[in-house]
Amino acid sequence: MTKHDEAATVRPLTRAWVSGHLEAGERITRVEALRGGITAETRRLTVGRRAGSARSLVLRSFVSPYAVERADDWLGREAGALTQLAGTGVAAPDLVAVDPTAAHCEYPSLLMTHLAGRTVLADEGVETRVRLLARQLVAIHAVRPAERPPAYGTLTTADSVVVPRGADPAAWAAAIDVIRRPPPPYEGCFLHRDFQPGNVLFDMSPARPAAARITGVVDWAAASWGPADLDVAHCSTNLALLHGPAWGTRFAEAYEEAGGMLAADAGERLYWRVRDGLAVSEEVRQVTQPWWEAGRTDLTPRVVEERLADYVAAVMAGPG
Known part of the structure; x- marks a missing residue:
């Protein structure tokens, strides 16, 4: 066989x-x-x-x-x-x-x-999809379940972070120091916990990318209760690795434009964005494998490492 x-x-x-x-x-x-x-x-x-x-x-x-x-x-x-x-x-x-x-x-x-639609990971049409992803995540966070799922969990520690080759040592050292702090307080909501383009299905025509629509969200095995910032940070990191570091920042902006509420304090927003970016550092090859299988053969582990290094540095350099 x-x-x-x-x-x-x-x-x-x-x-x-x-x-x-x-x-x-x-x-x-x-x-x-x-x-x-x-x-x-x-x-x-x-x-x-x-x-x-x-x-x-x-x-x-x-x-x-x-x-x-x-x-x-x-x-x-x-x-x-x-x-x-x-x-x-x-x-x-x-x-x-x-x-x-x-x-x-x-x-x-x-x-x-089974839901209709397909995942879309190409660079073309990403601006339209980012807005749709943001609106969808706002809708997920608005769900008020009769019974709360378990609280979110994180495994990455300051000692488990893998600093990519060529990364800005000062920026990454500062980022690692951020997650040495206790998690900031938050108002919880319903989280997908792995919300990113690989778990969202689209109905779209290559000839009309602006007419794209989301047909479903899949893989709810990590559903949790926690801060909205954590879901936003996770999708931001994935978009930064798929399409370039600037798209991580753009997604957070699109989420707020769609009516989503992030932590009011810049330092708290920074904590969640940094924590998710550093978590990916431990599993770059695992993250890139399904992207490679889906046709994004340009996203080698080395390319993704470089984008991750630049994204974390950009997060540390800019507003939270």
């Missing part, structure tokens, strides 16, 4: 579990591996009906030891977020079923509806 065949196969126990959540007369007729994720195997399942019509579902399974160990938390967060988002106006998949401890499947898995 080739790797392609393996990727497009649903394991027997998982297939039986999925089939148990289909409607009467439905069966899986096609399996397609979806690219772009770091932590999970993701497949699109075409489900055929007796009348000849079909619909699509998405199956996410955590298979690496690292992900399996955390699947109960991650899939619990995702299932909870999808349930809370139903009927809010935020375009997210509908939850079909979840098996966070692999009680029925070979690996922890989640089954959800």
